[in-house]
Amino acid sequence: MNEEKKSKILIVDDDENVRKVISRLLKNYGYDFDLAKNGAEALEKIKVSLPDLIFLDLMMPRMDGYEVCKRLKKDLLTEHLPVIILTGSGDTESKIRCLEAGANDFLTKPIEHTELMVRTKNLLKVKEFADFLKDYSKLLESEVKERTAQLRKSYIDTIHRLTIVAEYKDQETANHIRRVGFYSALIAKHLGWDEEDVETISYASPMHDIGKISIPSEILFKTTELTAEEFALIKRHTIIGGKILHGSESKMLQMAERIALTHHEQWxxxxxxxxxxxxxxxxxxxxxxxxxxxxxLRSKRPYKPPFEHEIVVKIITQGDKRTMPAHFDPTILKIFKDIHKQFKEIYEIYKD
Structure with missing residues (x-):
């Protein structure tokens, strides 16, 4: 996307060598950048000109990265600025602290160039998404009715493409997005929701895992059992997703925020x-x-094969070692029992 070349990135680190390495790499990829050697200087530069992305060193004298990040997230003008923490420590506890401070991602020094550019591109896409959402309502008001359908299609397409970015997948995720939207709308309809709300959840539900954009891929795709610390990090995707979607006036995005925050809660x-x-x-x-x-359960995962429909229905309705009927709203569970064959039909039409 051409807009990426115009993105401005602020590099904050008290180590001049780190600033030089990152700035040289960003320059090679066509990005504009600015430099700050401490937290106070960074905050002053941000007041003058908002960057699109911030690389923020964790350990700096006077004001460390945690404090800078917290101040940014408390300010309405800067709360949505994506922040990548630079740290010399790769331990899980430090990573969790970074996320709790409001960081979107982190890189461990010495920095691997390919990883830096991948994370840069992903977070700039999230920033582009957030900017798009802010302008969307105003744009709709200024357009005539003949343009509304076209704009809405573009809006939904943007959401789906950015959800794919969050999942780090391509066609498989596109089919997953379609299935989730249809499943959700089907249940909502049987709950008696009106047509507008049914449509809203069909578009909002695919964004449930958008917070995974900030979870390291080596943890997301780990084939062996997660440690307690790794699972604690995985669980943060609900809160991160809520933050990404927070603050919109769009009814759809408000619902998506609630879904992102609560889709792992249990009855x-x-x-x-x-x-x-x-x-x-x-x-x-x-x-x-x-x-x-x-x-x-129907889909293949790094740690398990896909299960057939009949097995999945049995697991959800009768339980196994991990899934129990008590996890689900009894009314929704009954609806699922009644219409599970329609779930199978949707899966077969849009299977990977």
């Missing part, structure tokens, strides 16, 4: 991130819980 209160119970979980989150479970 029995044993889910995450907030251990919500029963009807304290938004209905769309409860719908997404069973939808996500069904599609995950």
């Amino acid at each position: 029995d209160g044993k889910g995450y991130p907030k251990k919500l119970r029963g009807k304290s979980i938004p209905t769309e989150g409860r719908i997404m819980k069973i939808v996500d479970q069904y599609d995950a």
